[in-house]
Amino acid sequence: METRMRIGELAARAGVTVKAVRYYERLGLISAPREPNGYRTFGEDQLRAVQEVRELGALGIAPSRARPFLDCLEAGHAHGDECVSSLAVYRDAIAELDRTIAExxxxxxxxxxxxxxxxxxAGAEHAGAGQADDRSAPDDTALPDYTVLPDGLPVPADDGAADHLPGLRLPALRLPTSDGGTVDFSALGPGRTVVYLYPLTGRPGTDLPEGWDAIPGARGCSTEACDFRDHFAQLQDAGAARVFGMSSQDPAYQAEVVARLRLPFPMISDEGFALAEALGLPVFPASGHARLHARLTLIVVDGTIEHVFFPIFPPNTHAQQVLAWLEAHPRTETDA
Structure with missing residues (x-):
């Protein structure tokens, strides 16, 4: 008979934390039945799966990309990388490393x-040569990395443009999402919903608007999305039933961003600024754009805006700011 183990023993034998095991469960990588006494127990198959995920993580392959390897093990292979689908993940990871190394x-x-x-x-000046500085600028033809936040960005000021939002009811408005669905703001569902609004995301080969980095609060949409991605499970644990990004870009553009950045949540597209007009959300113009959403995050519960983050800076750590707020303001059963 197979020996069963509880989560603490599984974590210890696999060399990971209990929190990591629970995260793998949320991702659907492992599952465990409950015994008659109510405790969940795990077997050798789950242990092997957790070890595989841990080994992949040591190579830089995130748990969210481990499913093909576990499927390969479940199919009876001795190793998780003996299947074509697993090799594809290796190739993608190598390509990403190649791009990073090149940059x-x-x-x-x-x-x-x-x-x-x-x-x-400096040597010429020290010698009194007085030669002019004729250094040539470095080659900047390489594609910019929009997931890295540059130094020296201007900090946005709080102009009070969002002060009226807490306590407002969301309108009966349905908008398309990057996954082909729609979101009805008047029926988001139980629990808290996090909606972070951003102006636009850059993508390789596409220039950002001229003067973008000089606009306070404009730069950093991809870094913000990555921070929400990396803390998505923790946000859920802290009570965020749903997380959405939202911009005025069309769903197809957003779908490319979701796929490229491997986001575990969809984006909402509001090309007509319907929500901005209904709620009086702050917007700003940029080169080639009559208006764009200002960076802002809404915490919504029971159809009402409970809390607003505005202005937001720096965007690359904003998800952690939202997480800290959720943990400091837990909802009880009486609140539901």
Missing amino acids: LARRRTALQQRLEAGAGQ
């Missing part, structure tokens, strides 16, 4: 060029 190499070359030019200029 790091480009940055190193640029830094080396600046170091050598700066050292040469």
